Amino acid sequence: MxxxxxxxxxxxxxxxxxxxYALGRRLxxxxxANVRFDLSMxxxxxxxxxxxxxxxxxIPQVSAMDKLTMRLSxxxxxxxxGALLGPLKSKLxxxxxxxxxxxxxxxxxxxxxxxxxxxxxxxxxxxxxxxPQLLQEFDLKQPLEKIDADQLRQIQNVNAVxxxxxxxxxxxxxxxxxxxxxxxxxxxxxxxxxISDRVRDAHLFVFSDDMPWCRENLRxxxxxxxxxxxxxxxxxxxLHLMSNCRHFITANSTFSWWGAWLSQNPEKIVxxxxxxxxxxxxxxxxxxIPAGWQIGPNKMTAQVSAAT
Numbered sequence: 001m002x003x004x005x006x007x008x009x010x011x012x013x014x015x016x017x018x019x020x021y022a023l024g025r026r027l028x029x030x031x032x033a034n035v036r037f038d039l040s041m042x043x044x045x046x047x048x049x050x051x052x053x054x055x056x057x058x059i060p061q062v063s064a065m066d067k068l069t070m071r072l073s074x075x076x077x078x079x080x081x082g083a084l085l086g087p088l089k090s091k092l093x094x095x096x097x098x099x100x101x102x103x104x105x106x107x108x109x110x111x112x113x114x115x116x117x118x119x120x121x122x123x124x125x126x127x128x129x130x131x132p133q134l135l136q137e138f139d140l141k142q143p144l145e146k147i148d149a150d151q152l153r154q155i156q157n158v159n160a161v162x163x164x165x166x167x168x169x170x171x172x173x174x175x176x177x178x179x180x181x182x183x184x185x186x187x188x189x190x191x192x193x194x195i196s197d198r199v200r201d202a203h204l205f206v207f208s209d210d211m212p213w214c215r216e217n218l219r220x221x222x223x224x225x226x227x228x229x230x231x232x233x234x235x236x237x238x239l240h241l242m243s244n245c246r247h248f249i250t251a252n253s254t255f256s257w258w259g260a261w262l263s264q265n266p267e268k269i270v271x272x273x274x275x276x277x278x279x280x281x282x283x284x285x286x287x288x289i290p291a292g293w294q295i296g297p298n299k300m301t302a303q304v305s306a307a308t
Contacts, residue, residue, distance in 0.1 A: 003031075004033035004112055004113070004115070005115070006033055006036075007036050007062055008020050008024050008036070008117045012120070013255065015255040018052060019121050020037070020120070020121060021037075022130070024037065025130055026109065026126050026127045026130060036066060039061055051234075055140060056136060069093060070094060074096075092114075095115055095116070096116050096118060097115050098119055099119020099120055101120060103286030104287045108121070122254060122285060124288075124290055144240075151225075155241060155244050156244060159199060159247075160203055160205055161202050161204050161247040161248070162207060162242045162249065162256070164256030165183070165210060165213070165214050165251055166208070167208070167210035181252055181275045188218055191297045193297070194297040195247060196220075199246075199247055202247070204223065204225070205224075205225050205242075206218065206224060207227050207238050214226060239255065243263050247268055250273070252277070252284070257272075257288070270292075271294045271297055272289055272294070273296065
């Protein structure tokens with residue numbers, strides 16, 4: 001008998017969707033939980049697309065009864081509904097559990113009863129034990145079209161290094177810009193030099209939401225391919241191509257995080273920014289970076305350590 005009935009509020013772009021899905025799978029597999037996903041944010045025109053559905057994932061959605069009990073639980077009628085329901089309250093209404101966003105939350109895997117989970121849950125510790133299963137589920141449902149298949153073959157035939165530049169809303173949205181670091185050309189230059197020193201015959205594949213900036217600012221004494229075919233709603237293709245690279249220079253982005261995590265190269269080098277957000281002292285969020293990944297290129301890491 002299931003002792004956990006939960007709904008996960010899914011929100012954000014593809015990288016965030018994957019973290020929330022992976023937590024749900026952990027609760028399903030380890031706890032036998034009855035998990036559904038609240039996808040209401042993707043019914044809003046301004047919200048990002050649910051491109052997670054392009055993978056071999058199973059995303060059970062909330063039912064009509066779930067929606068009714070959610071309205072009773074979170075709407076203005078909550079207090080009145082609770083009083084009227086009496087002993088049925090615990091069986092029908094939802095309690096909310098928020099991700100503390102301060103590293104892995106041991107409480108979320110111990111919950112019992114009916115819970116509505118909100119937050120990002122950006123910790124691989126929730127789902128590392130499910131890695132073989134998630135590698136299968138985060139595979140594309142449909143085969144790549146010719147131009148993407150050609151690019152995949154090119155990636156697989158060289159010593160490919162994925163370089164991801166995220167700018168977009170980090171530059172244009174004042175809220176995001178005030179909270180999260182936009183990585184500089186100097187960060188990428190130092191990462192490229194670091195990779196060049198360690199990876200023989202490296203070939204850079206650049207993925208970005210601001211390719212004009214990349215073409216103008218990225219300099220490298222090695223082959224570079226700008227992956228500028230896929231836009232917006234086809235980000236899942238770029239993530240698949242990225243994950244087939246052998247090494248990774250990432251942005252402070254869950255998108256490039258997943259590209260690196262999904263790579264099955266046991267000798268991969270993964271470099272992540274030493275300055276991620278302005279909270280947490282600027283460092284990457286707690287428990288986000290797996291063991292073996294490198295925080296910052298060698299020279300820049302030394303500079304940040306000396307300054308702190």
